[in-house]
């Protein structure tokens with residue numbers, strides 16, 4: 001217990017005494033975590049938009065006019081039992097016509113003199129994983145009451161190609177950025193430790209164990225990492241809220257999700273990464289100077 | 293207590309630190325290590341606390357072969373050797389009081405009684421009024437006395453002092469000398485490297501003289517120079 005207090009006391013005192021290094025390291029953590037945070041928010045939102053686009057890939061199963069209501073019910077049950085299916089909506093002939101009229105309400109003349117409803121009834125099926133569209137669609141081919149199956153094959157495949165490229169690029173970018181952050185932060189920490197290598201040597205010579213020397217440094221690194229990350233979190237959150245408001249205002253047609261990434265998620269990532277790099281960086285940066 | 297067996301230390305590329313030194317120091321002895329500048333006194337001491345490794349030969353401290361001492365055990369060796377360094381080696385970021393206290397804290401002692409002990413020892417070396425100062429606010433002699441206080445504070449069985457009176461005025465030197473002598477009388481082995489001819493001649497203790505890394509004289513009750 002007394003030891004823990006000692007370690008924290010040492011860490012605080014040294015943060016205070018070497019305030020220039022402390023500030024330099026905090027700024028480094030802050031900048032790295034800020035950039036990382038902005039990119040994360042960006043990628044999260046792009047991902048949300050992509051998901052949204054992907055969700056638009058639905059299967060429409062058009063039914064023959066001869067189909068009976070019991071057949072419809074049976075088929076609905078069958079569809080909902082498929083593991084890939086998220087939801088299935090029956091659209092009757094009447095409803096289809098109503099929707100069309102709604103869509104074309106500026107041109108009521110088109111519907112004048114329409115003796116009989118020409119539109120087929122259908123099931124609109126949304127999938128848990130839209131990439132499964134072709135597999136699921138194939139099951140309806142050749143069923144007696146089915147007139148036609150459509151799922152925008154071409155479009156779907158093009159969307160998936162693009163989204164997967166975008167996802168891979170963002171992933172690589174985040175990994176690179178993470179790597180650069182680690183290098184940058186651990187370099188700053190190493191610099192601050194290097195400035196105190198004589199002290200470390202003296203501590204060893206008067207009988208301190210490696211861990212006795214290490215703990216205050218780790219706590220220092222942890223504190224620097226946390227403070228830098230908290231600052232980054234605040235700025236990222238405020239900044240993205242501001243920017244997202246603008247974007248939403250400008251791009252009405254895109255459904256930008258309100259909270260693709262929650263503050264909590266972002267906090268866990270930024271604080272975790274910041275604290276970890278700070279603590280581990282200090283612990284490892286010390287290694288060279290403990291060999292006395 | 294201490295045994296050197298044919299110990300040679302060469303600083304790369306070819307500076308001789310110590311050469312073929314063999315000697316034996318018993319528990320409770322008081323030993324002066326004398327010799328001109330560069331003769332290997334500090335090298336001898338740095339080998340004892342395993343700050344340096346010998347290139348040849350073996351060193352035993354308290355019956356333990358330092359060559360086969362595991363790395364993680366070195367701190368425990370050093371806690372049993374109080375060392376007054378020639379260049380003091382005080383922590384610049386700590387006050388006088390905290391510098392001395394640190395030697396107790398590394399052993400896990402950070403209680404009220406250790407603080408009291410630190411206060412006492414600092415009064416003993418005449419620095420009671422400078423406990424809150426930082427090393428760079430002290431004179432050379434004052435820093436030296438802090439280093440001495442730190443080396444004594446946990447009563448190690450072996451005390452090594454590398455020119456502990458080098459920066460002190462004659463009166464203070466005598467005071468420090470008497471302190472070392474009293475410590476020795478309580479059973480602590482004391483090794484002291486020094487240039488202080490008068491002191492050595494007066495004390496009439498064992499004298500080991502080094503020259504260019506070699507032991508040129510080892511005398512039971514010797515003086516600084518040849519008698």
Ligand SMILES: Nc1ncnc2c1ncn2[C@@H]1O[C@H](COP(=O)(O)OP(=O)(O)OP(=O)(O)O)[C@@H](O)[C@H]1O
Nearest residue numbers: 303307308309328329330331332333334335336378
């Ligand atoms: N780190 C080092 N690297 C290279 N040579 C060294 C090193 N330390 C000491 N030496 C050399 O080793 C020899 C012995 O040095 P040492 O410090 O042991 O002498 P000393 O007897 O303590 O001298 P002084 O009385 O001046 O303190 C000297 O020639 C010195 O130049």
Ligand SMILES: [Mg+2]
Nearest residue numbers: 333334378454
């Ligand atoms: Mg010397």
